[in-house]
Structures are given as C-alpha cells and as structure tokens.
Amino acid sequence: MHPYGAPSGAQRLVLAMDRDGPFCVWCSREFSDLVRPTREHVVPRVKGGPSIPENEVAACARCNRERGHASPVQWLDEVVARGRTPRPEVLEASLRRLADHIERHGGLRRIRGYLATELRKLDKR
Structure with a gap:
C-alpha cells in the first residue's frame, strides 16, 4: 500500500484484473508470461x-x-x-465507474466533457 493508504500502481493492476478478468480490454488476449498486463488509463493521463x-x-x-x-x-x-476482439463492456463499465466517481466526489472538471462525449459515442454504437 501507498504510505497514505492509496493503492500502488501494481496493486491497481491486480485490482483491475480481479475486477475485469485476466484479459486485455483491447484484444482479449489472456495475460501470461508472453502477454504482459499493464495499467491502461481509459481517459488518458494527458487528457486529465x-x-x-x-x-x-x-x-x-x-x-x-x-x-x-x-x-x-x-x-x-x-x-x-x-x-x-475488444471487450467494450469492460471499457463502458470503466467509463461509467469514473462518471459515478466524479458525481460522488466532485473535482476532475477537466475531463467531465470528454467523459460525457465518450459515453455518448458508446451509446450510439
């Protein structure tokens, strides 16, 4: 654990795999020694x-x-x-979790419009 109680990056990767399964969100390959898992920011860090x-x-x-x-x-x-073969249901669930987080805790004004736009695009698919 992070000294202030927040999970570390490695712990957040384990949380994501426990929550969503041991498969890539974008190609559905199962993680292994040859297919290394990484943390993927659904809303890129560069976008806030x-x-x-x-x-x-x-x-x-x-x-x-x-x-x-x-x-x-x-x-x-x-x-x-x-x-x-992506896993759009995992992507959508993440976007909705993030929207719920913002609704509950506030902040993250920079990404609210971006997030709403991405959810609208998914709803149109």
Missing part, C-alpha cells in the same frame, strides 16, 4: 485522466503502447478494424 482504479483497466503492453493518446472509443474502433 486520473490514476485511480475507476479510470484503469488491464491491457496488454502491445495494445497500451499502440493506443497512445487516442480516445477510448476511437481506439475501440481502431482495434476492431485491425481484426482484434
């Missing part, structure tokens, strides 16, 4: 996404690296176009 469990899912290192700063729904469409 926080490093909290509500904004993190597990993704393989390849998908996380390739995504860069693409928006969640944009990258979802891209991985489908590349022939991968």
Whole structure:
C-alpha cells in the first residue's frame, strides 16, 4: 500500500484484473508470461485522466503502447478494424465507474466533457 493508504500502481493492476478478468480490454488476449498486463488509463493521463482504479483497466503492453493518446472509443474502433476482439463492456463499465466517481466526489472538471462525449459515442454504437 501507498504510505497514505492509496493503492500502488501494481496493486491497481491486480485490482483491475480481479475486477475485469485476466484479459486485455483491447484484444482479449489472456495475460501470461508472453502477454504482459499493464495499467491502461481509459481517459488518458494527458487528457486529465486520473490514476485511480475507476479510470484503469488491464491491457496488454502491445495494445497500451499502440493506443497512445487516442480516445477510448476511437481506439475501440481502431482495434476492431485491425481484426482484434475488444471487450467494450469492460471499457463502458470503466467509463461509467469514473462518471459515478466524479458525481460522488466532485473535482476532475477537466475531463467531465470528454467523459460525457465518450459515453455518448458508446451509446450510439
């Protein structure tokens, strides 16, 4: 644990895999010695996404690296176009958890519009 009680990055990765299963959110590959899991920020940090469990899912290192700063729904469409099998239900659940977190705790004004837009895009799919 972090000295102030917040889970460390490694602990948040374990939490994400316990919550969502041991599969990449973007390609559905199961994690193993050859498919390394990483923490994926659903709302990218560069866009103001926080490093909290509500904004993190597990993704393989390849998908996380390739995504860069693409928006969640944009990258979802891209991985489908590349022939991968994403897990949109995990992505949507994360976005909704983050929206609920903001509703309950406030703050994160910078990402509220971004988050609402991504949820609208998912609802249209």
